[in-house]
Amino acid sequence: MNISRRHFLILMPAAAVAWESVLAGTPEQAPNYKMSDHWWGMLVDISKCIGCGNCVRACQAENNVPDGHFRTWVERYHVDDYHLENPQVISPDGGKEGFPSVAEDPNGKFFYVPKLCNQCADSPCTQVCPVGATFVAPDGAVLIDQAYCLGCAYCVQACPYGCRYIHPEKKVADKCTLCYHRITKGLTTACCENCPTGARQLADLKNPKDPIHEFLRTHNVQVLKPQMATGAKVFYNDLDGSVR
Amino acid sequence: MNQFKDAGHLFRFAGLFVLAFLVFLVVRHFVVPKSFGEYGHYRGAAIGEIAALPIHYAGHQACESCHSDVADLKSHGKHAHVNCEACHGALEKHAEDPTSVTPKLPDTAVLCARCHTATAAKPKGFPQVDPEQHSSGVPCQTCHQPHSPAVDAGGAK
Structure with missing residues (x-):
């Protein structure tokens, strides 16, 4: 076969393009979840919470949370006019079935505070684990490797927010995973999905298009126990100073 | 060779030490999970295991x-x-x-x-x-x- 100089010059770039695609390999069929693209947190808007307990029920159904234990729960605060420093806090069965009614014209103010794992960036719970069974994943979710956990409960004591418990059957530590099995599939968490008022919003702090950034700029947002320097990533809007 | 005349017990001890270290390396190889240390001081495969759990709410x-x-x-x-x-x-x-x-x-x-x-505990604007x-x-x-x-x-x- 004789290739003229003219043909050779035409074929060379074509061959180069073909070789490029060989080097690149077959393109991915589905867009895969990339941990390095996310930094997960949550926004809780106290002014929107009505204390219906939908989040608590949804969390239990989604994650098979045993009765009497909670990955998320709702507290009702009553700050009365004369004891501002000592609010009364109740959370009957985690607020799963709602709250007892209050008098028509109560003294002081009431509000609901949903609580969950704060997904701390510098979490005290992961630092005390003696075997490396709990950790902050590269996308910011604080997770527990239950196959590796000894059940020593150091982390349960270390969490300043009381978000961990020892699973009564598995005998290992358990807590909110921020519905890691859902958010990695492109869904929101079970609690956010089922919150009727939008008081809970999943937030991806690494996504520049996430409305969380605008919200943090324009609202007075706090985290729980900032003095603990845990790097908590669950942000509370309209949080009363009496909340602990 | 004179200076090693009475050092036999030291060499035997060093030998034992090396042997124990080798045993440690072999045991460690089998006991530590393959993905341990992939991202940090934990089993990297655990992330995938948690992500693979079944969902209950379809969205x-x-x-x-x-x-x-x-x-x-x-x-x-x-x-x-x-x-x-x-x-x-x-x-x-x-x-x-x-x-x-x-x-x-x-x-x-x-x-x-x-x-x-x-209930008086709910936000004021909410229809009740x-x-x-x-x-x-x-x-x-x-x-x-x-x-x-x-x-x-x-x-x-």
Whole structure:
């Protein structure tokens, strides 16, 4: 076969393009979840919470949370006019079935505070684990490797927010995973999905298009126990100073 | 060689030390999981195991892909941002197999009251009623279509 100089010059770039695609390999069929693209947190808007307990029920159904234990729960605060420093806090069965009614014209103010794992960036719970069974994943979710956990409960004591418990059957530590099995599939968490008022919003702090950034700029947002320097990533809007 | 004359016991001890170290390396090789240390001081494979857990709530996008009529009705009403499973419960199984798994119709007497029962503890702007006074036992859906609850939007469907 004789290739003229003219043909050779035409074929060379074509061959180069073909070789490029060989080097690149077959393109991915589905867009895969990339941990390095996310930094997960949550926004809780106290002014929107009505204390219906939908989040608590949804969390239990989604994650098979045993009765009497909670990955998320709702507290009702009553700050009365004369004891501002000592609010009364109740959370009957985690607020799963709602709250007892209050008098028509109560003294002081009431509000609901949903609580969950704060997904701390510098979490005290992961630092005390003696075997490396709990950790902050590269996308910011604080997770527990239950196959590796000894059940020593150091982390349960270390969490300043009381978000961990020892699973009564598995005998290992358990807590909110921020519905890691859902958010990695492109869904929101079970609690956010089922919150009727939008008081809970999943937030991806690494996504520049996430409305969380605008919200943090324009609202007075706090985290729980900032003095603990845990790097908590669950942000509370309209949080009363009496909340602990 | 004179200086090693009485050092035999030291060499035997060093030998033991090396042997123990080798045993340690072999045991460590078999005991430490393969993915340990992939991302940090933990088993990297655990991340994938947690991500692979089954979901129970399908998410409103899954519901809306079939029930576009309800999604359309809902989008114009007050309940536009209340997702389907907030009232209908976890329905991933139904989304997987719509024919053999059918959801139960929720009981509005319990469901509506859960959010809309009046109490001074709720935020002021939220619509609240005393169910006894408001309807004296008449089911909510007689007047309110749950997917678009304004009274002029029509009754039960």
